[in-house]
Amino acid sequence: MCVIAGYAGSRLAAPVVIEMIERQEGLAGGFYAGVAAVEAGSLHWSKVVGTVADLRKTADAETLPGCVGIAHSRSKSGGDEEWAHPFVACFESVAYVANGSAGVWIDHPGRTEIPNRLAREGHVFHAVSPRPIGQYPVLDDGRSVHISDVMAHLVEDALKRTGRPEKAIATAMVEIPSEVVGLFVSPQHADAVYGARWNMPACVGMDDDGAYVASSPEGFPPTVRWWRWIPPCSSFTMSKDRLCMSPMGPASEAIVDDMDRGQARQAILDALSGGEALHVGALLKAVEPLCSAPAPNVRYDAVYDVLHALMRSGQICREVKRVPGAAEGIDGIRFLHRLKE
Numbered sequence: 263m264c265v266i267a268g269y270a271g272s273r274l275a276a277p278v279v280i281e282m283i284e285r286q287e288g289l290a291g292g293f294y295a296g297v298a299a300v301e302a303g304s305l306h307w308s309k310v311v312g313t314v315a316d317l318r319k320t321a322d323a324e325t326l327p328g329c330v331g332i333a334h335s336r337s338k339s340g341g342d343e344e345w346a347h348p349f350v351a352c353f354e355s356v357a358y359v360a361n362g363s364a365g366v367w368i369d370h371p372g373r374t375e376i377p378n379r380l381a382r383e384g385h386v387f388h389a390v391s392p393r394p395i396g397q398y399p400v401l402d403d404g405r406s407v408h409i410s411d412v413m414a415h416l417v418e419d420a421l422k423r424t425g426r427p428e429k430a431i432a433t434a435m436v437e438i439p440s441e442v443v444g445l446f447v448s449p450q451h452a453d454a455v456y457g458a459r460w461n462m463p464a465c466v467g468m469d470d471d472g473a474y475v476a477s478s479p480e481g482f483p484p485t486v487r488w489w490r491w492i493p494p495c496s497s498f499t500m501s502k503d504r505l506c507m508s509p510m511g512p513a514s515e516a517i518v519d520d521m522d523r524g525q526a527r528q529a530i531l532d533a534l535s536g537g538e539a540l541h542v543g544a545l546l547k548a549v550e551p552l553c554s555a556p557a558p559n560v561r562y563d564a565v566y567d568v569l570h571a572l573m574r575s576g577q578i579c580r581e582v583k584r585v586p587g588a589a590e591g592i593d594g595i596r597f598l599h600r601l602k603e
Contacts, residue, residue: 267474270501276331294312296348479570521563
């Protein structure tokens with residue numbers, strides 16, 4: 263999985279969202295990193311194979327202009343820097359990042375039909391492979407394409423059709439549903455970050471400088487005191503001082519976050535009680551029996567809630583583990599959590 267960040271405010275966005283990703287990258291990313299920022303009429307971006315530390319080494323990542331931006335850290339799932347987020351659509355009208363996978367929608371016909379329609383209409387994808395890769399869509403010519411590359415172009419297409427940014431990402435998410443959360447920025451709508459989530463985690467917070475969206479509350483700067491989870495099955499618009507949300511898809515099919523936080527806390531403490539330092543993946547397995555509904559369900563929110571509270575109370579500590587990265591000579595990062603003695 264991956265982690266995401268977004269900011270709309272009074273400060274330069276790129277350094278803000280890069281710091282937000284750095285605080286989260288070992289939770290569910292740590293192998294690719296990227297950032298995009300917008301100012302009126304212009305889109306700027308930078309991405310690398312590597313960690314946020316590698317992204318900082320690029321010439322411009324922290325100095326991209328604009329007070330609205332997004333960032334991303336990706337899992338070790340293959341490809342060069344073109345396979346890192348953000349993905350930029352044909353006319354540089356959209357930069358898009360996402361976290362998640364197809365999940366229960368792996369066989370949805372839109373995953374095959376829409377990428378091919380977009381290709382026939384002239385959209386050019388950049389994260390492509392000459393042969394099929396995993397569960398990524400396959401084009402008529404046999405090439406495989408990253409689904410988030412497709413989504414960037416689909417959001418661009420929907421933005422042209424609707425003229426409304428939040429409606430555009432909601433439309434794209436319904437046309438190709440996946441167990442994901444996605445964010446985009448657009449230079450033609452440069453005052454806000456736009457997003458939608460089915461069930462992957464997204465929370466929003468605010469301080470006197472602006473508004474922030476992250477995968478985990480751990481991503482927020484310490485000045486953020488007001489924060490909330492974005493409800494599952496929602497689209498949203500986040501500007502400097504305002505958050506607007508709308509239900510996405512039929513209300514009768516909404517995914518409910520019904521995991522009891524007290525039970526999740528106990529399950530995580532039990533998992534850590536053996537003395538081993540654990541990654542988020544192991545803690546997700548520990549709380550999985552608490553899900554009352556079949557997939558798609560909401561698990562990350564509870565795990566991130568509990569970890570955030572345990573870190574703040576000093577009951578657990580975090581270790582940073584360096585692991586082999588996505589390219590030779592580059593490290594990846596994992597955060598491991600351990601009970602304090």
